Amino acid sequence: MGLGCIANLNSVPFEGFMANGFAAGGQRTATQCLRFGTRIITETISRVDLSHCPFRYWREGQEEEDEESDTADTVIVATSASAKESGMSACAVCDGLNRPLAVIGGGGDSATEEATSKLTKYGAHIYVLVHRDKLRALDIMAKPLVDNPKISILWDTRWKNLWTRNVQTGSEKDLDVNRLFHDLSIHEPATAIFRTQIQTDPNGYIINTSVRGVFAAVDVRDKRYSQAITSVGSGCIAVLEAERLIVESQEKEMMGE
Ligand SMILES: Cc1cc2nc3c(=O)[nH]c(=O)nc-3n(C[C@H](O)[C@H](O)[C@H](O)COP(=O)(O)OP(=O)(O)OC[C@H]3O[C@@H](n4cnc5c(N)ncnc54)[C@H](O)[C@@H]3O)c2cc1C
Structure with missing residues (x-):
């Protein structure tokens, strides 16, 4: 600019x-x-x-x-x-409009807040991919995310691009999303x-x-x-x-x- x-x-x-x-x-x-x-x-x-x-x-x-x-x-x-990882979006407002979206590594406070407050407003449905069986975010930040009907949390998940695997059950699936967001705080x-x-x-x-x-x-x-x-x-x-x-x-x- x-x-x-x-x-x-x-x-x-x-x-x-x-x-x-x-x-x-x-x-x-x-x-x-x-x-x-x-x-x-x-x-x-x-x-x-x-x-x-x-x-x-x-x-x-x-x-x-x-x-x-x-x-x-x-x-x-x-x-x-800029977003640390190329090929990913890091601007919820810019790239999130009316599409199914996924947040990669989205378990921390900032990502949780961003997913709840911005992505749900603009995206059609949000998948939040979390490595473990719980969120890093504080409970007060996590609750709106967990309770939001527009958000599905995929626990215990590993991923590569759109491919995901649950390490507990071994089940694999390709996400049907239009846009990948990295942890938006990064x-x-x-x-x-x-x-x-x-x-x-x-x-x-x-x-x-x-x-x-x-x-x-x-x-x-x-x-x-x-x-x-x-x-x-x-x-x-x-x-x-x-x-x-x-x-x-x-x-x-x-x-x-
Ligand atoms: C993909 C994308 C979509 C966006 N969409 C929207 C939107 O729809 N609505 C909205 O409000 N905001 C949007 N934004 C955010 C908005 O564009 C930024 O907030 C704004 O442009 C930031 O201005 P800036 O001057 O910091 O950076 P920029 O506008 O990116 O300008 C930085 C400039 O610095 C130059 N530069 C960097 N390093 C050097 C160097 N060492 N020497 C010389 N030059 C250098 C770069 O080449 C660039 O020209 C979007 C951002 C991105 C990445």
Whole structure:
């Protein structure tokens, strides 16, 4: 998602080239940015130095020490997060509409909540595949799942794609579902190149960039909502913060501070 759509800011959005598995353009288009004359660069950033301003960054293929870096006065990290396992969906609202669905490894708190609150709302019927004969989720979270008539829990189950096997009875069956969801809590934020330089939580989500001039927006810091509409708001806040910082710095420079 291009974030630097503010006129008169010399923003340089990089959209990556299959970065983190996404085609150029991310999951949205950047038409609005183009209207403001923004030039979007389809290259991946593979190395950054955020130790001081101007910040330095290197494009893929140029990350050697002696290669000259590009520089920026502010950086907005919006590299997104994706499902850890390819071929699986991790967005209940996006991919769940009116279809029979299966949640793989869905016995924990987050997956249980997601299956009950979102998948049942959108999917036709939900199969939750659980390794053991009980759920990992707390009882208070598990009860709505167990009681929901739209959900069938397949206990003691092993699976490969749509094939399932009950390890107690030995019975096997192919699930008749349109979509497989991995445990919906498992996403991987694309923050590897930033992790030693800005603060992340144990899963790699950026909590607080803690570096003045570096901002994080959208799915790299939001594991709760992850929707297009919330992305726009989060991106907009980051851009306005970056703009404010640049204007403040320019004013200080003019005042000779
Ligand atoms: C399959 C799918 C369907 C979805 N459907 C819906 C929907 O129907 N409704 C809805 O509201 N939401 C939907 N979403 C969620 C929504 O698209 C995201 O919440 C939103 O796009 C996140 O914005 P973002 O900027 O974090 O990521 P993205 O829009 O994915 O943009 C991230 C960009 O960063 C680039 N990038 C990553 N690493 C680097 C790097 N090192 N260097 C340079 N560039 C890099 C990527 O190439 C990409 O262009 C869907 C998501 C997915 C995956």
